[in-house]
Amino acid sequence: MANKPLYKSIPDPNLERKRTVSFSFNYDEVIVSDRLKKFAKGKTYFIHTYGCQANYRDEENMAGLLELAGYNKASEINNADLIILNTCAVRENAEDKVFGQIGNLKIIKKQRPETIIALCGCMVQQKHIIDFVIDKFKHVDLIFGTHNISSLLSLLDEVIAKHVRLVDVKSLPEDIKENLPSKRISNFKAFVNISYGCDKFCTYCIVPYTRGKERSRKMEDILEECRALKDANYQEVTLLGQNVNAYGKDFNDGTSFAHLLDEVAKLGIPRVRFLTSHPWDFSSEMIDVIAKHDNIMKYIHLPVQSGSDEVLKAMNRRYTSSSYKALVDLIRKKIPDVAISTDIIVGFPNETYEQFLETIDMVNYVKYDSAFTFIYSPRKNTPAALIKDNVTAKEKSERFKELVKALEVSVGKSSEDMIGKTFTVLVEGPSEKDPSILSGYTEKYKLVHFKGDDSLIGKIVKVKIKESHVYSLLGELVND
Numbered sequence: 001m002a003n004k005p006l007y008k009s010i011p012d013p014n015l016e017r018k019r020t021v022s023f024s025f026n027y028d029e030v031i032v033s034d035r036l037k038k039f040a041k042g043k044t045y046f047i048h049t050y051g052c053q054a055n056y057r058d059e060e061n062m063a064g065l066l067e068l069a070g071y072n073k074a075s076e077i078n079n080a081d082l083i084i085l086n087t088c089a090v091r092e093n094a095e096d097k098v099f100g101q102i103g104n105l106k107i108i109k110k111q112r113p114e115t116i117i118a119l120c121g122c123m124v125q126q127k128h129i130i131d132f133v134i135d136k137f138k139h140v141d142l143i144f145g146t147h148n149i150s151s152l153l154s155l156l157d158e159v160i161a162k163h164v165r166l167v168d169v170k171s172l173p174e175d176i177k178e179n180l181p182s183k184r185i186s187n188f189k190a191f192v193n194i195s196y197g198c199d200k201f202c203t204y205c206i207v208p209y210t211r212g213k214e215r216s217r218k219m220e221d222i223l224e225e226c227r228a229l230k231d232a233n234y235q236e237v238t239l240l241g242q243n244v245n246a247y248g249k250d251f252n253d254g255t256s257f258a259h260l261l262d263e264v265a266k267l268g269i270p271r272v273r274f275l276t277s278h279p280w281d282f283s284s285e286m287i288d289v290i291a292k293h294d295n296i297m298k299y300i301h302l303p304v305q306s307g308s309d310e311v312l313k314a315m316n317r318r319y320t321s322s323s324y325k326a327l328v329d330l331i332r333k334k335i336p337d338v339a340i341s342t343d344i345i346v347g348f349p350n351e352t353y354e355q356f357l358e359t360i361d362m363v364n365y366v367k368y369d370s371a372f373t374f375i376y377s378p379r380k381n382t383p384a385a386l387i388k389d390n391v392t393a394k395e396k397s398e399r400f401k402e403l404v405k406a407l408e409v410s411v412g413k414s415s416e417d418m419i420g421k422t423f424t425v426l427v428e429g430p431s432e433k434d435p436s437i438l439s440g441y442t443e444k445y446k447l448v449h450f451k452g453d454d455s456l457i458g459k460i461v462k463v464k465i466k467e468s469h470v471y472s473l474l475g476e477l478v479n480d
């Protein structure tokens with residue numbers, strides 16, 4: 001490829017912040033150029049995805065598009081003709097991993113210069129990252145953003161035709177594309193987007209910039225996708241949105257997540273999940289729908305982020321520790337056996353030790369069944385990144401360890417309480433550490449390992465729990 005890049009568009013954080021964008025729904029079929037069809041014949045692709053479920057769903061659409069053009073999936077990254085790194089920007093360590101991998105790809109490009117290397121995802125929605133990559137990693141041929149995944153094939157066509165390094169990263173979302181081809185990663189569990197983007201603007205978070213304005217898909221399109229998954233015998237569907245509770249509010253016609261969830265549950269898919277819920281607009285109607293349907297998993301991921309009212313205010317989280325506790329109480333009253341998990345950030349700028357202890361109080365109050373914990377990572381162009389921070393890295397890491405210890409009490413207890421009881425497990429595949437052991441998740445999202453035959457993969461089976469290892473459990477298959 002020629003070294004001088006062709007810039008079709010580059011992102012601007014001031015535009016990314018804008019919420020005035022209007023969009024429509026696009027049902028057009030994807031067209032593949034003859035040149036690309038000819039080029040892709042006999043070639044392979046490899047997509048390496050980092051980050052959240054939204055990125056994995058994007059990978060499925062990219063794979064669908066590439067296979068439509070004639071590419072086949074490569075068995076490994078080293079022998080692929082097209083390599084796409086689908087990146088995450090939520091914390092600095094996620095970006096560091098990607099930089100490491102781009103560095104590794106230099107060798108492949110040297111050995112096989114005809115390999116096309118592309119970058120996409122949240123990381124490249126930031127201009128400073130694009131500048132850095134273009135300057136330092138001359139072997140990257142194509143950079144495209146989260147808003148123009150549907151243009152992947154025409155971008156590839158342009159790279160091939162013009163022999164040029166191409167950058168096309170839009171600041172604003174385009175139409176919601178409904179008819180994108182998709183090659184699902186799993187044939188028994190699926191993610192279904194219900195909305196894109198986020199309008200919450202938590203002060204630490206990059207997502208509202210990288211994923212844009214909150215846009216809901218039409219209910220009939222979501223239900224059609226779920227119905228097709230049910231017909232294809234999928235065992236689990238997870239409805240995805242940065243904040244699922246806000247689903248439908250942009251239609252201004254009374255459409256709500258509670259209604260959508262009710263309709264999806266009625267389709268009869270064995271397991272229905274949803275991710276992620278913001279505590280601010282979690283309605284009582286939603287709790288009633290979750291309680292009503294046996295096939296809606298009694299597992300709610302409810303990120304608290306902090307237990308301190310001052311920190312929550314500085315994070316722009318729109319709830320207080322007492323309103324969060326009241327929500328947890330209401331959920332537990334209406335769904336007594338519910339499992340609750342959370343996300344927590346320690347070391348937000350200028351967090352005092354006392355404020356941190358309020359987070360520990362919250363952990364002790366809610367008694368979470370599982371949790372994801374993070375040390376605050378400044379993200380360029382977010383409001384929190386401008387705050388001068390007086391908490392040292394050492395203090396942050398000590399608080400992190402203290403938090404993990406506090407969480408182990410309730411997570412450990414909820415796992416120990418399972419010993420001797422039998423649970424249904426959706427079998428995912430061989431365990432990462434030991435291929436003779438299968439792994440899967442219970443309804444309440446506890447990871448269980450047990451001995452069993454590969455033929456059980458993708459099935460819901462019964463497992464009796466024998467041992468707890470806090471974040472995972474060991475069990476025995478129950479035959480009945």
Ligand code: 5AD
Nearest residue numbers: 204205303343344345374375376377
């Ligand atoms: N630093 C640390 N953690 C973050 N998260 C989001 N942004 C940041 C950041 N800048 C965490 C939040 C969110 C989860 C997906 O990632 O806890 O819920």
Ligand code: SF4
Nearest residue numbers: 198200201202205207
């Ligand atoms: Fe980020 Fe907050 Fe939106 Fe979640 S709700 S994606 S933490 S801005």
